[in-house]
Amino acid sequence: MTELIIALDVPSELDALRLLDRIPDARWVKVGSVLMTREGPSLLHELHSRGLKVFLDLKWHDIPNTVAGAVSAAREIGVAMATVHTLGGPAMMQAAAEAAGPELGLVGVTVLTSHSDTELSATLGRPSVVVLDEVARLARSATAAGLRGVVCSAHEAATVRQALGPDAWIVVPGIRRAGDATGDQVRVATPASAVAAGASHLVVGRPILSAADPASVFEEMAGATA
Numbered sequence: 676m677t678e679l680i681i682a683l684d685v686p687s688e689l690d691a692l693r694l695l696d697r698i699p700d701a702r703w704v705k706v707g708s709v710l711m712t713r714e715g716p717s718l719l720h721e722l723h724s725r726g727l728k729v730f731l732d733l734k735w736h737d738i739p740n741t742v743a744g745a746v747s748a749a750r751e752i753g754v755a756m757a758t759v760h761t762l763g764g765p766a767m768m769q770a771a772a773e774a775a776g777p778e779l780g781l782v783g784v785t786v787l788t789s790h791s792d793t794e795l796s797a798t799l800g801r802p803s804v805v806v807l808d809e810v811a812r813l814a815r816s817a818t819a820a821g822l823r824g825v826v827c828s829a830h831e832a833a834t835v836r837q838a839l840g841p842d843a844w845i846v847v848p849g850i851r852r853a854g855d856a857t858g859d860q861v862r863v864a865t866p867a868s869a870v871a872a873g874a875s876h877l878v879v880g881r882p883i884l885s886a887a888d889p890a891s892v893f894e895e896m897a898g899a900t901a
């Protein structure tokens with residue numbers, strides 16, 4: 676079964692808890708840099724006290740010793756999943772994986788789902804960069820370094836699943852139903868097509884956060900992952 680993770684991209688703890696009060700079936704939530712910077716670890720404790728699994732998405736990218744320290748802190752808090760950037764390199768990812776131990780699932784961000792081939796090419800300063808090739812290369816380096824899996828878009832998920840085998844976590848953001856606004860995401864997919872491509876976890880933000888009835892969008896998407 677594919678897990679559905681609600682991205683808590685809201686301004687405050689109060690907003691996050693009010694939203695979760697309306698979605699009683701939520702099992703996983705993602706806390707990113709905005710909410711974490713504003714509210715701190717007490718929010719994570721509150722989410723745990725509600726029985727939720729926490730995905731701490733701070734996309735660490737620093738020297739190995741610093742990233743390992745951040746991962747250890749997340750492990751002590753009890754988060755279930757956290758992100759590092761694969762572009763931090765093998766030594767950084769190895770140090771992070773050792774600090775995570777077996778209980779914290781560490782996943783590597785490959786290429787942000789807001790990037791197209793052209794934008795990635797401009798970012799790296801190389802002509803003709805193909806996102807799919809970069810994602811597959813970075814995914815292999817992530818699991819070789821000991822990470823539990825990767826974050827990628829649904830467009831690369833089938834290639835990554837083939838490269839990493841059945842056990843790796845493949846976490847897919849950029850999930851939209853037909854007709855949903857894409858916002859700043861470029862590589863989007865429906866829940867059903869992301870699951871079919873091999874996603875183990877779907878991350879959904881705005882389609883749920885901006886809905887008049889968040890629970891019904893959550894249930895509709897959860898139905899597509901069962």
Ligand code: C5P
Pocket residue numbers: 682684707732784785786787788789826827848849850858860878879880881882
């Ligand atoms: O609102 P939306 O559904 O686009 O939210 C997607 C979430 O997934 C955001 O919290 C974003 O930070 C996160 N994310 C992403 N692309 C990645 C990794 C994380 O969009 N590669």
